[in-house]
Amino acid sequence: MGASLYRAILWRRNDGLGGLIILLAAVCALYAVLFPGIFALSSIGHFAQDWLPFALVAAAEAVVMLTGGIDLAVGAMVGLGSVVAATTMGGSFGIAGGVVAVLGLGVAVGTAVGLIVAVGRLPAIIVTLATSFIISGVALLVLPQPGGMIPAALSRFLAGSRPTALFILLALPVLWRLFLAAPFGIALFAIGENPVGAYRSGVNIVSVRVAAYAISGALQAAAGLFVAAQTGSGDPLIGQPYTLNAIAAAVLGGVSFLGGQGTMRGALAGSLLMTVLINVMFFLGLPPVVQYVVQGVIIVGAVTLPRLRRRWRRVA
Numbered sequence: 001m002g003a004s005l006y007r008a009i010l011w012r013r014n015d016g017l018g019g020l021i022i023l024l025a026a027v028c029a030l031y032a033v034l035f036p037g038i039f040a041l042s043s044i045g046h047f048a049q050d051w052l053p054f055a056l057v058a059a060a061e062a063v064v065m066l067t068g069g070i071d072l073a074v075g076a077m078v079g080l081g082s083v084v085a086a087t088t089m090g091g092s093f094g095i096a097g098g099v100v101a102v103l104g105l106g107v108a109v110g111t112a113v114g115l116i117v118a119v120g121r122l123p124a125i126i127v128t129l130a131t132s133f134i135i136s137g138v139a140l141l142v143l144p145q146p147g148g149m150i151p152a153a154l155s156r157f158l159a160g161s162r163p164t165a166l167f168i169l170l171a172l173p174v175l176w177r178l179f180l181a182a183p184f185g186i187a188l189f190a191i192g193e194n195p196v197g198a199y200r201s202g203v204n205i206v207s208v209r210v211a212a213y214a215i216s217g218a219l220q221a222a223a224g225l226f227v228a229a230q231t232g233s234g235d236p237l238i239g240q241p242y243t244l245n246a247i248a249a250a251v252l253g254g255v256s257f258l259g260g261q262g263t264m265r266g267a268l269a270g271s272l273l274m275t276v277l278i279n280v281m282f283f284l285g286l287p288p289v290v291q292y293v294v295q296g297v298i299i300v301g302a303v304t305l306p307r308l309r310r311r312w313r314r315v316a
């Protein structure tokens with residue numbers, strides 16, 4: 001019985017990943033045909049730099065969605081992280097102080113949002129939508145237009161010839177496995193799956209939800225820091241495309257809007273699919289309008305297909 005229960009839980013957590021892997025393999029094969037040199041070490045390093053911001057925001061969204069919430073302030077936080085990095089590192093803060101400022105701000109904003117959602121018991125979609133407007137306004141106040149400066153040493157380290165982005169991507173699943181082994185990781189799934197049962201089992205639901213938003217905020221800010229290192233400056237509006245793409249990547253990876261279901265490797269695979277697809281459309285020369293339409297169709301499909309699959313199973 002124990003083995004059967006374990007297999008059932010494992011199947012539920014990985015539900016839907018098979019189709020994603022097949023689709024990802026097909027898109028990657030097309031990408032390899034369009035760009036034969038993709039598997040060269042230098043090309044892999046450059047691709048990892050394109051993928052990392054998507055991976056970070058997908059992971060940030062997945063952490064919140066596992067609790068049954070959602071975060072619509074992802075893109076705004078990426079932009080704020082970008083401008084804070086660009087305006088602090090050139091002064092007395094230095095690189096280390098700027099990194100601490102960016103990540104600390106992400107944690108602080110995430111904690112504040114988590115407190116409003118968890119303690120105030122307000123809908124996460126409303127709170128994070130309002131927060132996105134506030135964060136975007138603050139980012140524009142800090143830096144009304146693209147500018148600022150990222151030290152060349154940090155740009156070379158994060159977005160230069162070194163495979164830093166690839167190492168970070170490889171470390172994310174490992175860190176997630178360690179995270180799941182801790183009581184907090186188990187509680188994260190528990191409150192998303194059955195908050196009443198988790199509460200009766202002694203889980204502090206408020207603390208776990210606040211911590212989830214804090215972790216998400218840090219990951220979003222880290223994505224903003226990396227984007228700023230790529231461009232060498234800050235841009236308050238650079239994060240706008242990331243919000244819906246982060247949600248789409250998480251849902252494509254099997255993370256449920258209802259919480260308690262999904263895996264981080266699924267969210268990362270979803271972000272990989274989005275990144276490869278964007279590159280494929282670029283190599284095909286599709287105009288930006290068509291690219292937006294394709295991404296919109298993918299987002300709709302990502303939300304619709306899991307529901308259709310569950311309905312077909314009930315009918316069968």
